[in-house]
Amino acid sequence: MFFAVLYVGFALASMAITRFVLPGLGVGRVLDPRPLNPRQVRREIALSALSVLIFGVGLLVPWVLVQNGWAEVTLQVPVWRVLAECVVLLLWNDLHFYLHHRLLHHRLLFQRFHLPHHRSVVTTPWSTYAFHPVEAVLLGSVLIVPMLLWSFSLAALVALPILSLTYNSLGHANYQALPVGWRWLSNARSHHLHHACFRGNYGFLFTFMDRWFGTTLPDDAADDVISLGLERAGSTRSDRFSAG
Numbered sequence: 324m325f326f327a328v329l330y331v332g333f334a335l336a337s338m339a340i341t342r343f344v345l346p347g348l349g350v351g352r353v354l355d356p357r358p359l360n361p362r363q364v365r366r367e368i369a370l371s372a373l374s375v376l377i378f379g380v381g382l383l384v385p386w387v388l389v390q391n392g393w394a395e396v397t398l399q400v401p402v403w404r405v406l407a408e409c410v411v412l413l414l415w416n417d418l419h420f421y422l423h424h425r426l427l428h429h430r431l432l433f434q435r436f437h438l439p440h441h442r443s444v445v446t447t448p449w450s451t452y453a454f455h456p457v458e459a460v461l462l463g464s465v466l467i468v469p470m471l472l473w474s475f476s477l478a479a480l481v482a483l484p485i486l487s488l489t490y491n492s493l494g495h496a497n498y499q500a501l502p503v504g505w506r507w508l509s510n511a512r513s514h515h516l517h518h519a520c521f522r523g524n525y526g527f528l529f530t531f532m533d534r535w536f537g538t539t540l541p542d543d544a545a546d547d548v549i550s551l552g553l554e555r556a557g558s559t560r561s562d563r564f565s566a567g
């Protein structure tokens with residue numbers, strides 16, 4: 324229920340913000356204007372429902388760690404410590420995501436385990452959890468190593484999925500809301516380029532991993548493929564019109 328509420332709530336909020344609020348204020352722009360694939364959103368929601376189930380059942384792992392004394396969760400901690408732990412967990416999340424994401428782009432793994440996420444070439448807030456179950460298990464394991472190394476506060480452990488899903492939902496909303504100059508933050512533009520080009524920009528919240536490993540895509544990386552897609556969509560529409 325926790326992940327389902329987060330997924331649906333943030334997807335609806337992202338849609339409201341990027342379809343109505345920001346365009347109404349004249350802030351930002353749609354990143355990829357190509358049409359969505361037919362039945363795309365229905366497929367994304369079905370795959371995401373499976374991921375929600377996997378993430379929910381996966382919470383048993385930290386529970387088992389705590390029950391057996393292999394990890395500890397602290398309850399009464401000062402706010403500064405919760406904030407510091409959130410920063411550490413967000414940085415770890417980027418490292419964990421980048422390594423697993425690059426692994427999933429290996430030619431032996433991509434087709435089988437990561438293509439389901441990339442079938443959303445133009446992303447929507449519903450693409451956020453649209454993973455193959457193996458990818459959901461890999462990404463859902465993010466808290467295990469930190470919990471074995473440090474007694475994190477419950478607040479920071481709960482904050483990580485909330486913060487990352489907020490960002491992930493906006494990151495898949497296909498809308499450039501942040502200033503283009505914020506290069507340190509992997510904004511929606513970075514992840515839209517990853518989906519449009521099927522490579523590069525593998526990071527999650529920050530861009531430091533892509534810069535360190537030389538996998539940053541240039542801003543115009545998807546211009547040609549988007550122009551071609553729009554031309555094809557236009558000719559298909561006019562074919563249908565003349566046939567009708």
Ligand SMILES: [Zn+2]
Nearest residue numbers: 424428437517
């Ligand atoms: Zn990918």
Ligand SMILES: [Zn+2]
Nearest residue numbers: 440495514518
């Ligand atoms: Zn994505």
